[in-house]
Amino acid sequence: MREKLIIIGASGHGKVIADIAMRMNIWKIIAFLDDNESIKSIMGLDVIGSSEDVSKHLDSCDIIVGIGNNSIREKIQLRLETLGASIPVLVHPKTVIGEQVKIGSGTVIMAGAVVNCCTTIGRGCIINTGTTIDHDNMIEDFVHLSPGVHLAGTVKVGKGSWLGVGSLVSNNLNITSDCKVGAGAVVVKDLTEPGTYVGVPVRRV
Numbered sequence: 001m002r003e004k005l006i007i008i009g010a011s012g013h014g015k016v017i018a019d020i021a022m023r024m025n026i027w028k029i030i031a032f033l034d035d036n037e038s039i040k041s042i043m044g045l046d047v048i049g050s051s052e053d054v055s056k057h058l059d060s061c062d063i064i065v066g067i068g069n070n071s072i073r074e075k076i077q078l079r080l081e082t083l084g085a086s087i088p089v090l091v092h093p094k095t096v097i098g099e100q101v102k103i104g105s106g107t108v109i110m111a112g113a114v115v116n117c118c119t120t121i122g123r124g125c126i127i128n129t130g131t132t133i134d135h136d137n138m139i140e141d142f143v144h145l146s147p148g149v150h151l152a153g154t155v156k157v158g159k160g161s162w163l164g165v166g167s168l169v170s171n172n173l174n175i176t177s178d179c180k181v182g183a184g185a186v187v188v189k190d191l192t193e194p195g196t197y198v199g200v201p202v203r204r205v
């Protein structure tokens with residue numbers, strides 16, 4: 001763990017990450033990189049350059065990608081990994097994390113989330129506000145579970161999938177990679193094809 005944290009991306013998701021980082025109280029300095037040169041400061045934190053400047057900070061800073069879009073976040077994190085960056089896990093202090101939970105680098109877990117025992121969460125995931133993930137889940141890399149998602153026990157969510165706000169997944173189900181599940185949707189069967197699914201129960205659109 002280094003004394004300084006750089007967040008790549010100073011929009012909504014980046015700001016929530018900054019808020020979590022401040023509450024974790026382990027970095028002396030928190031700053032952003034953002035490609036919008038007109039932004040100089042956010043939440044009292046400096047924007048110290050663009051994403052192209054990241055290599056200047058590799059040796060001295062922890063670096064996390066604060067971009068909500070799964071494929072963009074993946075692309076940037078993979079580049080950081082290639083460069084040998086130190087990529088932390090951020091967990092808001094007001095979460096409940098069970099026994100034998102594994103969390104990959106670059107993953108962010110937001111306020112009010114509950115991750116129950118024996119669940120594995122991959123790299124670069126977003127476990128958003130108030131989401132619950134029950135026991136024995138497998139969340140693959142670069143997944144986003146939006147605010148208020150609830151996954152029952154033994155659910156698998158494939159790489160890069162995005163579950164919309166308030167969606168529910170019943171127990172023992174697999175959601176394949178690159179699915180989008182709409183806001184408020186209820187998944188009661190495996191989703192075996194990548195695509196967009198909405199409704200109660202979900203249908204593919």
Ligand SMILES: CC(C)(COP(=O)(O)OP(=O)(O)OC[C@H]1O[C@@H](n2cnc3c(N)ncnc32)[C@H](O)[C@@H]1OP(=O)(O)O)[C@@H](O)C(=O)NCCC(=O)NCCS
Binds near residue numbers: 146180
């Ligand atoms: C599912 C979703 C990704 C689809 O977006 P899209 O590809 O732009 O699709 P469209 O808005 O064109 O909608 C396609 C159809 O699905 C319906 N639909 C879209 N989202 C729906 C939802 N959540 N529940 C039910 N129906 C939905 C639309 O009414 C439309 O139906 P129609 O063809 O009969 O008119 C989006 O609607 C959604 O729910 N996003 C989640 C947002 C979210 O959770 N954000 C949190 C960020 S932290």
